[in-house]
Amino acid sequence: MTAQSIALNRFGLGARPDEAALADPKAWLDGQLRSFEPRPAAIAAAPSRQEVAQQLADYFEEVRAMGGPAARRAQAAASDARPRTQPAAMTTMSPMPGQEAAPTPGQMAGQMGGEKALNDRIAGLPPSAQQFIRKASRDYYLTSVAARTDAALATPAPFVERLVHFWANHFAVSADKLVVIGLAGLLEFEAIRPHVLGRFEDMLLAVEQHPAMLLYLDQAQSVGPDSRLGTLAATRGRKVGLNENLAREIMELHTLGVRSGYSQADVTEFARALTGWTVDGLGRGPAARLTSGGGAPGTFHFAEAIHQPGARNIVGKSYDQPGIEQAKAVLHDLAASPATARHIATKLARHFAADDPPPALVDRLTAAYLKSGGDLPTVYRALIGAPEIWSPATAKFRTPWDWSVAALRAVGTKQLQGQAVAGLMTQLGQPVWRPGSPAGYDDIAASWAGPDALVRRVEAAERIASRAAGAIDARALAPKLFPDSLSPATAQALARAESPGQGLALLLASPEFLRR
Amino acid sequence: MIDRRIFLGSAAAGSFLLACPGIALAKAATDRRFVFIIQRGAADGLATLAPVGDSAFAGLRGAFVEDAQAGAKLGSFFALHPALVETAKLHGAGEALFVHAVASPYRDRSHFDGQNVLETGAAGAYRLKDGWMNRLLGLLPQGEAKAIAVSATVPVALRGPNDVSSYAPSVLPAASDDLLARVGDLYARDGQLAPLWNEAMATRKLTGDLSGGGGQNGAATGALAARLLAGDNGERVAFIETGGWDTHSGQRGRLAAQLKGLDALVAALKTGLGADWSNTLVLVATEFGRTAAINGTGGTDHGTASAAMLLGGAVKGGRVIADWPGLAPAALYENRDLRPTMDLDALIANALAQHYGLDLARTAATLFPEGQRPRPIDGLIRA
Numbered sequence: 027m028t029a030q031s032i033a034l035n036r037f038g039l040g041a042r043p044d045e046a047a048l049a050d051p052k053a054w055l056d057g058q059l060r061s062f063e064p065r066p067a068a069i070a071a072a073p074s075r076q077e078v079a080q081q082l083a084d085y086f087e088e089v090r091a092m093g094g095p096a097a098r099r100a101q102a103a104a105s106d107a108r109p110r111t112q113p114a115a116m117t118t119m120s121p122m123p124g125q126e127a128a129p130t131p132g133q134m135a136g137q138m139g140g141e142k143a144l145n146d147r148i149a150g151l152p153p154s155a156q157q158f159i160r161k162a163s164r165d166y167y168l169t170s171v172a173a174r175t176d177a178a179l180a181t182p183a184p185f186v187e188r189l190v191h192f193w194a195n196h197f198a199v200s201a202d203k204l205v206v207i208g209l210a211g212l213l214e215f216e217a218i219r220p221h222v223l224g225r226f227e228d229m230l231l232a233v234e235q236h237p238a239m240l241l242y243l244d245q246a247q248s249v250g251p252d253s254r255l256g257t258l259a260a261t262r263g264r265k266v267g268l269n270e271n272l273a274r275e276i277m278e279l280h281t282l283g284v285r286s287g288y289s290q291a292d293v294t295e296f297a298r299a300l301t302g303w304t305v306d307g308l309g310r311g312p313a314a315r316l317t318s319g320g321g322a323p324g325t326f327h328f329a330e331a332i333h334q335p336g337a338r339n340i341v342g343k344s345y346d347q348p349g350i351e352q353a354k355a356v357l358h359d360l361a362a363s364p365a366t367a368r369h370i371a372t373k374l375a376r377h378f379a380a381d382d383p384p385p386a387l388v389d390r391l392t393a394a395y396l397k398s399g400g401d402l403p404t405v406y407r408a409l410i411g412a413p414e415i416w417s418p419a420t421a422k423f424r425t426p427w428d429w430s431v432a433a434l435r436a437v438g439t440k441q442l443q444g445q446a447v448a449g450l451m452t453q454l455g456q457p458v459w460r461p462g463s464p465a466g467y468d469d470i471a472a473s474w475a476g477p478d479a480l481v482r483r484v485e486a487a488e489r490i491a492s493r494a495a496g497a498i499d500a501r502a503l504a505p506k507l508f509p510d511s512l513s514p515a516t517a518q519a520l521a522r523a524e525s526p527g528q529g530l531a532l533l534l535a536s537p538e539f540l541r542r
Numbered sequence: 543m544i545d546r547r548i549f550l551g552s553a554a555a556g557s558f559l560l561a562c563p564g565i566a567l568a569k570a571a572t573d574r575r576f577v578f579i580i581q582r583g584a585a586d587g588l589a590t591l592a593p594v595g596d597s598a599f600a601g602l603r604g605a606f607v608e609d610a611q612a613g614a615k616l617g618s619f620f621a622l623h624p625a626l627v628e629t630a631k632l633h634g635a636g637e638a639l640f641v642h643a644v645a646s647p648y649r650d651r652s653h654f655d656g657q658n659v660l661e662t663g664a665a666g667a668y669r670l671k672d673g674w675m676n677r678l679l680g681l682l683p684q685g686e687a688k689a690i691a692v693s694a695t696v697p698v699a700l701r702g703p704n705d706v707s708s709y710a711p712s713v714l715p716a717a718s719d720d721l722l723a724r725v726g727d728l729y730a731r732d733g734q735l736a737p738l739w740n741e742a743m744a745t746r747k748l749t750g751d752l753s754g755g756g757g758q759n760g761a762a763t764g765a766l767a768a769r770l771l772a773g774d775n776g777e778r779v780a781f782i783e784t785g786g787w788d789t790h791s792g793q794r795g796r797l798a799a800q801l802k803g804l805d806a807l808v809a810a811l812k813t814g815l816g817a818d819w820s821n822t823l824v825l826v827a828t829e830f831g832r833t834a835a836i837n838g839t840g841g842t843d844h845g846t847a848s849a850a851m852l853l854g855g856a857v858k859g860g861r862v863i864a865d866w867p868g869l870a871p872a873a874l875y876e877n878r879d880l881r882p883t884m885d886l887d888a889l890i891a892n893a894l895a896q897h898y899g900l901d902l903a904r905t906a907a908t909l910f911p912e913g914q915r916p917r918p919i920d921g922l923i924r925a
Contacts, residue, residue: 423734475734477742484725519728528721535725537732 040432079324170211250334302333587849676702760803768814
């Protein structure tokens, strides 16, 4: 690949036919670090946090009012991290690949599943839970998916959009947990986008205080055993206590990285420090009154009443700060840790350069991170300036999301229904914001380049091409997408295609398009 | 060899009943129909037509033997798979002839090479471009040289200088297959994509829809083929694709569904053809057989000899033809497979020469130009 092609594809989201050719690829990338719009129209139009959280609050209230076994079932449905009935399956989305025969062409992109499929999947849940899922899926999740897609299709800063997607996957929440369905997109819009060109520590703090993360990893319900509420509950024989989920994943996934020198005792201590970090306005009742800050539903709140008192000892350092400051101080130190720098550098290098990233590149990015105190644009500039990243060999197999966005951009799509995107991504094996685990989606070819996955991409290529039918000449488009980088074999295949639609499908399915 | 050939089954009763000349036999040769049903994926002949009389069979086949015991007995030695209900009736009516321990000249175990040999009629894979069914058309009078493939594209067996048509029962747009082929070409030299693509296409090819819908898919295909073949203006030669025979695991259930589909296909063909059935020869054959023993996943792996079927009102059936090699360890081919004792190409040449009243030597030389002059196998078709 030429430098132009690398900038467009390895760094960006693929070219759009209406874009001018790149004169200076590095300057183009660098310029995006100044011109990125965190809240473009598409994102601004997404449902508000208050609206989404209000629905959640109403649902919780409904469940509480029900009482008895029905409430327990609904409660379990909402809080179970891995619902056995897959209730969180989105409206109109089919199950994961492999659980169902491949749909016929007509079923894809926009016509998948439909109401019936959703109804079947949530049939075992209480009616209130079913209603909640339907509305959260349709009004919030699909709208957010559309907003994300539209931003990626229209952006003048595709490199930074790519980084947004990277960070959203780094700080993954998964909409297969009910409470996350409506909030997943908001985590990306509210915690990632505003900080993608800021400091890592700020993004980290925004993420860990976001209701989507606090609910996804059960932090909102974590109670210090010696806190006011913890003691009160103990005297009444009620079972409340510490939840280590968020603390563990912050250390293992968000910052230091697995096996980087912290212990189980560190996790538990960090979990104690994090008690009190909760979400306002989601509950009523006596306990909720004790922990409420009186804010709008969905706002972050530090509830002193559930915070475990005392100093904490974490990775060899004592933290005796009061209240919310304690966990903030821990996050500050975690963000500054060399282990975090290396963890982030490795993931970035893997994302942009190769599944097994060149050690020299990882070193470069680690140094940039540490030297700048986790200033992300400094790290990105180190990436742009690294010779390793400009290798002409295309080492990365595009993930379904990367490929789909590039394909839609290539055919000039500016907007797409959330349902169509959700269907396409499910079909290709990477449903948006639903990786099924806080580790997010894998970023290596082995996870995406399988025989069946390849056929599905070719099928998707044919459908995307057929929508653009006739209007695009693949022979003319190809050099724009891959300046001076098209292989003779692909050029010949495009020239010999029996129709413009077939030529376009071949281009979207070509080796050039599958890798970057 | 010929003296070791054993004729089994209800030969006497069957051929006696059908030896009575019927109206059909008086009809002109131009009414003859020939249908080749290909079983892609290597159908297990030892399960389709189980040699229950072989003392080594039960030891090799374990629980599969239950199926064999539930099926129609063709004499004391062979039993038809219980899913082949309608086929068993054809046998009873003298309209089904089974041939066992039969194989094409191909002796390795690649599906695609094996199917290429089966379809081209060559002595090895990719030696001939044309298919033997296309060359057959050149031997037939003009009115009879009308062939159709019941598949989205023209299969190798029907490719060649003589015009043929194809008709896809599939709902998939025809362009897709072409795109898949072009994508395959495009990936051919790509170290990462080519192996993935080949594997995907292999799976696609081997996963037929014959077993779908409890036989309904098979019946629909048979009915469609019959509509294309029936009547004075109908096609005279047809090729029917079936896939899904590659039963490496869970064979009992899968093969039962496959055979049920095949059974329904044949039954629908007979019903749909009506009076034309009496002039019809249906050949059912696969690229090779499967291992004599069951593997560790309740299936069987790629083998060598298998079973073939000649069905139809034109067939002098009610019999099994086999020069049975035996299943004792020493008798197996390469210590694992049913040993081939009959040449599939010779069987086809004999059957078609008799069906169309052609000279055997000329038929064989045209259809299978690289093979030996075949030994005559008389009496396959009712005179």
